[in-house]
Structure formats: C-alpha cells, structure tokens
Amino acid sequence: MSALEPVKVGVLGLGTVGCGTANILSRNADEIARRAGRGIEISIASMRDTKKQRACDTSSITLTEDSNKVVTDPDVEIVLELIGGTDEAKDLVLKAIEHGKHVVTANKALIALHGNEIFQRAQEKGVTVAFEAAVAGGIPIIKAIREGLSANAIQWLAGIINGTGNFILTEMRDKGRDFDDVLKEAQQLGYAEADPTFDVEGIDAAHKLTILASIAFGVPLQFEKVYTEGITELTRDDVAYAAELGYRIKHLGIAKRTTKGLELRVHPTLIPHRRLLANVDGVMNAVVVKADALGPSLYYGAGAGAEPTGSAVVADLVDVVRALTSDPENRVPHLAFQPGALSDIPILSMDDVSTAYYLRIHVQDRAGVLADVTQIFADHTISIEAIIQKEPQANISIVPIVILTHEVSEQNMNQAIDEIEKLEAVTNKVMRIRLETLS
Amino acid sequence: MSALEPVKVGVLGLGTVGCGTANILSRNADEIARRAGRGIEISIASMRDTKKQRACDTSSITLTEDSNKVVTDPDVEIVLELIGGTDEAKDLVLKAIEHGKHVVTANKALIALHGNEIFQRAQEKGVTVAFEAAVAGGIPIIKAIREGLSANAIQWLAGIINGTGNFILTEMRDKGRDFDDVLKEAQQLGYAEADPTFDVEGIDAAHKLTILASIAFGVPLQFEKVYTEGITELTRDDVAYAAELGYRIKHLGIAKRTTKGLELRVHPTLIPHRRLLANVDGVMNAVVVKADALGPSLYYGAGAGAEPTGSAVVADLVDVVRALTSDPENRVPHLAFQPGALSDIPILSMDDVSTAYYLRIHVQDRAGVLADVTQIFADHTISIEAIIQKEPQANISIVPIVILTHEVSEQNMNQAIDEIEKLEAVTNKVMRIRLETLS
Numbered sequence: 111m112s113a114l115e116p117v118k119v120g121v122l123g124l125g126t127v128g129c130g131t132a133n134i135l136s137r138n139a140d141e142i143a144r145r146a147g148r149g150i151e152i153s154i155a156s157m158r159d160t161k162k163q164r165a166c167d168t169s170s171i172t173l174t175e176d177s178n179k180v181v182t183d184p185d186v187e188i189v190l191e192l193i194g195g196t197d198e199a200k201d202l203v204l205k206a207i208e209h210g211k212h213v214v215t216a217n218k219a220l221i222a223l224h225g226n227e228i229f230q231r232a233q234e235k236g237v238t239v240a241f242e243a244a245v246a247g248g249i250p251i252i253k254a255i256r257e258g259l260s261a262n263a264i265q266w267l268a269g270i271i272n273g274t275g276n277f278i279l280t281e282m283r284d285k286g287r288d289f290d291d292v293l294k295e296a297q298q299l300g301y302a303e304a305d306p307t308f309d310v311e312g313i314d315a316a317h318k319l320t321i322l323a324s325i326a327f328g329v330p331l332q333f334e335k336v337y338t339e340g341i342t343e344l345t346r347d348d349v350a351y352a353a354e355l356g357y358r359i360k361h362l363g364i365a366k367r368t369t370k371g372l373e374l375r376v377h378p379t380l381i382p383h384r385r386l387l388a389n390v391d392g393v394m395n396a397v398v399v400k401a402d403a404l405g406p407s408l409y410y411g412a413g414a415g416a417e418p419t420g421s422a423v424v425a426d427l428v429d430v431v432r433a434l435t436s437d438p439e440n441r442v443p444h445l446a447f448q449p450g451a452l453s454d455i456p457i458l459s460m461d462d463v464s465t466a467y468y469l470r471i472h473v474q475d476r477a478g479v480l481a482d483v484t485q486i487f488a489d490h491t492i493s494i495e496a497i498i499q500k501e502p503q504a505n506i507s508i509v510p511i512v513i514l515t516h517e518v519s520e521q522n523m524n525q526a527i528d529e530i531e532k533l534e535a536v537t538n539k540v541m542r543i544r545l546e547t548l549s
Numbered sequence: 550m551s552a553l554e555p556v557k558v559g560v561l562g563l564g565t566v567g568c569g570t571a572n573i574l575s576r577n578a579d580e581i582a583r584r585a586g587r588g589i590e591i592s593i594a595s596m597r598d599t600k601k602q603r604a605c606d607t608s609s610i611t612l613t614e615d616s617n618k619v620v621t622d623p624d625v626e627i628v629l630e631l632i633g634g635t636d637e638a639k640d641l642v643l644k645a646i647e648h649g650k651h652v653v654t655a656n657k658a659l660i661a662l663h664g665n666e667i668f669q670r671a672q673e674k675g676v677t678v679a680f681e682a683a684v685a686g687g688i689p690i691i692k693a694i695r696e697g698l699s700a701n702a703i704q705w706l707a708g709i710i711n712g713t714g715n716f717i718l719t720e721m722r723d724k725g726r727d728f729d730d731v732l733k734e735a736q737q738l739g740y741a742e743a744d745p746t747f748d749v750e751g752i753d754a755a756h757k758l759t760i761l762a763s764i765a766f767g768v769p770l771q772f773e774k775v776y777t778e779g780i781t782e783l784t785r786d787d788v789a790y791a792a793e794l795g796y797r798i799k800h801l802g803i804a805k806r807t808t809k810g811l812e813l814r815v816h817p818t819l820i821p822h823r824r825l826l827a828n829v830d831g832v833m834n835a836v837v838v839k840a841d842a843l844g845p846s847l848y849y850g851a852g853a854g855a856e857p858t859g860s861a862v863v864a865d866l867v868d869v870v871r872a873l874t875s876d877p878e879n880r881v882p883h884l885a886f887q888p889g890a891l892s893d894i895p896i897l898s899m900d901d902v903s904t905a906y907y908l909r910i911h912v913q914d915r916a917g918v919l920a921d922v923t924q925i926f927a928d929h930t931i932s933i934e935a936i937i938q939k940e941p942q943a944n945i946s947i948v949p950i951v952i953l954t955h956e957v958s959e960q961n962m963n964q965a966i967d968e969i970e971k972l973e974a975v976t977n978k979v980m981r982i983r984l985e986t987l988s
Contacts, residue, residue: 263580325885336896348982373901459776
C-alpha cells in the first residue's frame with residue numbers, strides 16, 4: 111500500500127466539521143491508511159477568510175478564498191462539501207461532479223432538496239456522492255440501511271435525529287423546566303443556534319427523514335411532502351403527565367409503509383418509557399428500523415459535533431478510496447485492515463487486566479469479621495466503593511457481605527480473595543463478578 | 550438490470566438459517582434485485598437427507614446429499630456455508646475458494662478458529678469470504694466496524710453477543726428465578742441447545758469476540774487468547790444484590806485497547822442500570838463501541854433466529870453481487886435502489902395517518918363536562934385508553950383532563966378536537982400529541 115500516493119482531498123469550508131475531519135485524518139493517519147489501503151490527505155481548502163484562526167493544523171494545506179479552485183484542482187480526487195446551505199453548495203457540488211471529482215458531504219438540506227438532481231449528474235459522470243454525515247452525525251445509519259439491511263422490506267423507521275431538540279426535551283423531563291428556559295441554556299452551551307428554528311420546528315429532522323425514507327423505501331427524495339411539527343408548544347405539564355402514564359415525549363422522525371402509501375412525519379411523540387429509544391437522552395441520536403426479516407434494530411450515537419460528524423465524513427472518504435484502490439472483491443479487507451498491515455499488539459493475560467469488582471462473601475455473624483476483611487483490602491490497597499451487610503436469615507448464623515471495589519488489577523484482587531477465603535469466619539468460596547461502568 | 554441473469558448461489562446446509570435465507574430471497578426477490586442490480590437465486594443446496602421436510606420451498610432448488618457438488622458447480626458464483634462446525638465446514642469453504650467461488654458464512658467458530666488461513670486463501674484466489682451473520686445475527690455490526698467506523702481508533706467494545714445467556718439473565722432478574730430453572734425453560738423454548746455449554750460457558754461469545762476484536766484493532770484472529778468465564782455460577786441473590794446497588798449483570802464480551810496491549814475477555818459483568826446496554830433484554834443482542842472520534846455508539850437487534858440471521862446472510866450476498874455487477878463508484882446506489890428502480894408509491898397526507906393520541910383539555914371544573922367530552926369521542930368511534938383528571942389548583946376553577954386514545958385516523962381526531970373546542974366548558978386549545986408504541 112505504501113507504493114501508492116495518498117489520495118488528495120479538497121475541502122469546501124474549514125469550520126467545525128472541516129477541522130474535526132482534518133484532525134481525525136491527521137491523528138489517525140496510520141490506522142486509516144491501513145484500513146483504506148492508501149493514505150488520505152487534505153491538500154487544499156477554501157474558506158471565507160483565510161486569515162481567521164482555525165481549530166486545526168493547516169500548515170500542509172493550501173488555503174484559498176476561491177472555492178472554484180478546490181472543485182477544479184486537477185490533483186484533487188475527492189471534494190468535501192462542508193459549507194452548508196443549499197445555493198452555493200449545490201453549484202459547487204455540481205461543478206465538482208462536472209470535473210470528475212467524487213463528493214463527500216455532510217449537508218442534509220442539500221441532499222434532501224437537491225439530491226435527486228445531484229445523484230443523476232453523479233451517475234452520468236461516474237462519480238460517487240457520499241452523505242453518511244448528513245443523517246445522525248457519526249452513526250453509520252446510511253450504511254446500515256443501504257447495505258446492512260438490504261435483505262429486508264422495511265416496515266417503518268423512527269428516529270431521534272436532532273440532538274438540540276432531544277437535549278431540550280431531556281432537560282424538560284429531568285428537571286421539570288419549561289421549553290423557553292431550556293432553549294436559552296442550550297443556546298448558551300452552543301447546542302442550539304441563535305436562530306433555533308431549523309432544530310425546534312423540526313425542519314432539520316425533516317431533511318434527515320427525507321433521506322432515510324428514500325434509502326429505506328426506494329422512493330425519490332420528497333422533502334416537500336414531509337409533515338413537520340415542532341416542539342415549541344410542549345409544556346412541562348405535558349412531559350409530567352406523559353411520565354405519569356408511563357411514556358416519554360420525544361421529537362421523532364417517522365417513516366412508515368402502509369398499504370395506502372408512505373407516511374413521512376416529524377412531530378413530538380409519546381413512546382413507552384421502557385423502549386430503548388425512550389432512554390436516548392441529551393444530545394444523542396438514535397434510529398430504530400423495523401424490517402420484515404430482521405425485526406427491530408437500533409443504531410445509537412452522537413448526532414452532531416466536530417469529530418462525531420468528522421467520523422462519518424472520513425468513513426465516506428475511506429469508502430471512496432477503497433473503491434478507487436482495490437479490486438472489487440477486496441474492497442473491504444476481511445479483517446478491516448489490509449492483510450499486510452495487521453498489528454502484533456499483544457493480548458494481555460487476565461492478571462494484567464484492571465476492573466472494579468463485586469464480591470459476595472459469606473461469613474459467620476460475629477464481631478470483627480468485617481474488620482478482618484477490610485484490613486485485607488487495605489493491605490492490597492484496594493479501595494471500597496460500597497458495602498451491604500445483609501441481615502442473617504432465621505436460625506442461620508451465616509450472613510452475606512456484598513462489596514463493590516474501585517478499579518484494581520486482577521492479580522491484586524486474586525491475592526486478596528485468597529487471603530479472605532483463609533479467614534476462619536469465611537464459610538464459602540468468594541463470589542467475584544467484574545464491574546464495568548462502560549464510560 | 551433485467552438484462553443480467555440472476556446470480557446463482559449454492560447452499561451448504563438447508564436448516565434453520567438456510568431456509569430463513571431462502572424464504573427472504575424468495576419473498577423479497579423484487580426489492581433485493583432493485584437494490585443489488587441483479588437477481589439472486591439459490592440453484593443448488595446440499596443436506597444430509599434430501600427427503601426430510603424443509604421449512605422452505607425447495608421446488609426450484611437442486612437438492613443433493615453431496616456437498617462437493619455445491620462447491621464445484623460451475624454455475625454457482627457464491628457458496629453459502631451454513632452447516633456449522635469447523636472440520637467439514639473448513640474443508641468445504643477452502644474447496645469453494647479453490648474453485649473461485651465467493652463464500653458467505655454464518656459460522657463464528659469457523660472464522661474465529663480458521664479465519665486467518667481462510668482469508669489468506671481467499672485473498673490469493675481473489676474471492677471474498679463474508680461473515681456478517683457470524684456475529685450478533687442480523688445486526689450489521691461487522692459492516693459498522695469495518696466500514697462505518699473506519700475513521701476511528703477504537704478504544705473498546707463491549708457486547709451482549711449471546712442471546713441464550715441474555716435470556717437466562719433477564720429471566721433471573723425479572724422473576725427472581727434460579728439459573729438451572731431458567732436454563733430448563735430456555736431449552737424447552739428452543740432458545741438453548743440440549744448441550745448448552747457453548748452458550749452458558751461463553752465459548753460462543755468468545756468466538757464472536759475474537760472476530761470483533763480483529764476487525765476493531767487490526768490484529769489476527771486469536772481465539773485461544775480470549776479469557777472466558779460462564780454464567781453458571783451466578784445466583785439470583787447476586788442478581789438481586791447488584792440491582793440493589795444500581796447495577797445489572799450481563800454476560801459481556803469485552804475487547805479493550807490499553808497501553809500494555811489488548812484485553813479480550815468474556816465474563817459476567819455488573820453495569821450501571823441506566824446504560825442502554827443494561828436495558829437490552831431477553832434474546833436480543835447489542836454491541837457498544839467506544840471510538841476516539843465518534844465516542845460511544847450502540848448497535849442493537851436480534852442476535853439469532855432463522856430470518857434475522859438470514860438477513861445478514863442476504864446482506865452479504867447483496868454486497869458480493871453489487872461488487873460483481875457494478876462499477877466500483879456505483880457499487881451502492883445513492884438511494885440504495887438502482888436509479889431506474891425507484892418506486893412511485895405515494896406519500897400520504899396527515900389526514901390518512903392513524904396513530905394513538907395524548908390529549909390535554911382544560912375545562913371548567915363542573916359536573917357533566919367529562920361526559921360531554923367522552924360523548925364526542927363515542928360519536929367519532931374513538932376509544933379511550935386512559936384518563937387522568939387532575940385536581941384543580943387553589944383558587945382556579947380550570948382543571949386539565951389528560952386522555953390517551955387508541956389508534957384513530959388523524960382526520961377523525963381533528964373533527965373530534967374541533968367539536969371539543971366548541972364546548973362551552975372548554976377554555977383552551979386542545980393540546981394534542983401523537984403516541985406510538987414502536988412495536
């Protein structure tokens with residue numbers, strides 16, 4: 111793979127997502143090249159003001175204020191469209207396609223409104239327009255539906271596909287706050303725009319739903335036919351009453367196939383509180399897809415942000431590079447990385463693993479036992495997070511002590527358990543279960 | 550696309566998953582061809598006893614008891630290996646590769662134990678060996694990690710990747726039952742094998758973890774280095790104590806990158822009960838992947854069963870067919886279906902949509918109002934699921950009535966709301982939020 115020159119990428123717009131993408135490409139350059147079979151480099155980027163400070167290293171990138179230079183640059187094979195909006199973005203994307211460039215975009219409005227035309231031109235010119243980052247940020251939902259679920263007749267999908275709205279609804283529920291109050295905080299935190307219309311009125315979600323519905327049901331993009339209702343009318347009372355009835359209110363995009371046709375709708379929705387989707391909180395996104403063969407599946411992750419969105423942009427870049435570089439049957443290496451580029455990083459033995467622990471110790475119910483046990487932990491510098499000592503059952507003088515510890519090496523814990531089991535008052539083998547916070 | 554002959558597939562083993570796959574290919578033949586650009590047909594299948602009754606229509610399939618006929622058939626382009634086990638399966642897969650066939654397999658043990666050798670032969674012969682169905686059934690987790698997350702340095706992944714074990718743990722928690730008791734029921738329900746060792750001792754999960762770790766971290770398959778601990782020692786007391794402390798016990802496969810090397814381990818694990826993964830119940834599977842750019846993402850769905858596993862098998866078939874059929878840049882159509890094969894199925898207006906509803910109605914607190922409201926529902930044949938009438942607040946004679954309805958058309962509901970708002974005792978616009986059970 112080192113024989114090939116890196117693929118050169120031109121970027122339109124080096125803002126939040128552009129710099130997130132640049133930072134990923136530079137930080138993970140080695141892993142990405144091992145996966146793609148070839149390096150990927152940003153060679154040129156356009157922006158309104160080349161003098162403005164950027165959140166990424168631009169020292170190896172040619173900066174220009176003329177976007178046309180990016181889409182016509184003969185060295186550039188792939189153009190990233192990250193300027194947003196629909197007018198200028200559309201012109202530049204079409205121009206890039208005319209010049210034979212593949213295009214990767216994070217622009218949901220552009221695809222929802224002009225995708226039919228853009229894809230037709232791309233098809234005619236034999237280039238790809240990739241748009242994983244346009245829906246649900248870094249979650250690979252486009253790939254899951256277009257490729258992972260290709261066996262299925264899809265029945266419906268429902269998604270939390272706007273992080274700002276979900277943050278507001280989560281705060282309203284958790285803290286009993288009012289919509290306007292939370293919106294102001296979201297704006298201060300940078301989760302909501304100064305003009306929040308696109309987010310809270312459901313327009314952004316409708317753009318994304320348009321795209322999801324097309325790839326799920328095989329219909330043209332039809333943004334104008336999506337029913338859209340925002341969350342601005344919801345009160346904290348509604349949130350509380352819904353909870354009382356066993357439901358949570360989420361702002362969902364729903365696409366459903368019925369015998370009469372397709373439903374495409376974005377609106378606040380009560381869903382049973384036990385559903386995983388009801389437990390997707392804060393700025394996170396998730397999409398449930400109900401399909402005839404697979405049944406329900408769910409895809410969850412960060413729906414916005416510099417690097418989460420950059421993750422989807424780079425995945426699209428790797429997809430394009432794999433197609434350009436490999437034989438079709440080796441497009442994706444069997445083990446994700448090129449066969450010659452596997453790593454010999456060692457697999458650790460359990461002794462070297464550290465986790466927190468749950469321990470259940472059965473002891474004779476008499477004074478001093480707990481002190482003996484905790485002394486052993488102290489000797490091994492194991493700190494205790496919680497202890498429950500259960501009451502003895504009738505006529506039984508054996509009581510269980512349940513302990514949660516902080517993180518400690520398995521080797522250290524094994525030694526402590528050995529010593530505990532040798533205490534006279536300890537009557538059984540210690541039950542040990544590892545604990546992970548998954549954070 | 551109709552110009553091309555369907556791709557012919559040979560199947561080794563027409564049992565549960567084989568027939569699930571055959572049923573999907575036949576039921577969804579049109580949608581699959583519109584996605585793949587070409588039809589996909591099973592032309593030949595081998596089995597121990599061709600006279601045994603099958604759970605799928607075999608009338609157009611040549612049935613044979615000689616597996617060699619399948620892997621050497623000159624008309625077959627793709628071989629599905631669905632016989633399970635590792636010895637015969639390995640021989641047949643290698644033979645199929647020698648004969649230039651692409652291979653799709655659902656066999657986790659085969660890939661975990663012999664994948665390194667199989668992939669090398671496939672590479673040399675220029676064919677693909679696809680194995681999405683080998684991990685987490687129908688969840689496209691292999692595709693998500695190999696392609697969707699290709700931008701990321703993966704930090705760790707943790708999965709519920711054995712449905713039998715998760716069913717047992719869920720029942721132990723929900724019903725306070727003992728392990729042995731639930732295992733017997735799982736065997737009666739067909740969720741657990743007569744010999745449950747592979748499932749409850751974590752061997753099946755270790756096979757899957759081996760595969761996930763390789764594609765996440767770019768290391769060779771090393772099943773023999775996975776630490777494996779089963780769930781047979783867990784008691785209902787442990788499950789209850791964990792709950793008391795705010796945790797649930799799940800049988801997780803965990804792969805983690807540390808500065809010293811990789812941890813690969815399958816064992817019972819306490820996880821905080823608020824995590825989505827802690828709420829994955831019954832036979833369902835889910836995998837969380839923590840990646841440096843995207844952060845955490847989660848993939849949830851059915852991990853076993855005829856059609857869920859068949860969904861992944863067919864997705865692999867479509868992947869292979871797309872690579873065989875299309876130019877690299879058009880491998881996956883922009884809108885998932887071939888540009889000439891989009892559907893003109895209509896998008897419905899909201900009037901034609903049916904959902905359940907939450908309504909909040911503010912009324913003057915006097916006799917007869919609720920009767921008037923419910924009469925209007927009766928007139929429109931709208932049935933009521935639940936009503937909450939709140940107490941009036943001090944000095945305010947207006948009370949909110951909250952109503953959940955069963956499913957009804959939007960048009961019908963709009964008419965009812967109009968009439969309710971005309972009632973003299975109703976003081977405000979009716980708040981209406983749609984309700985979906987997502988089932």
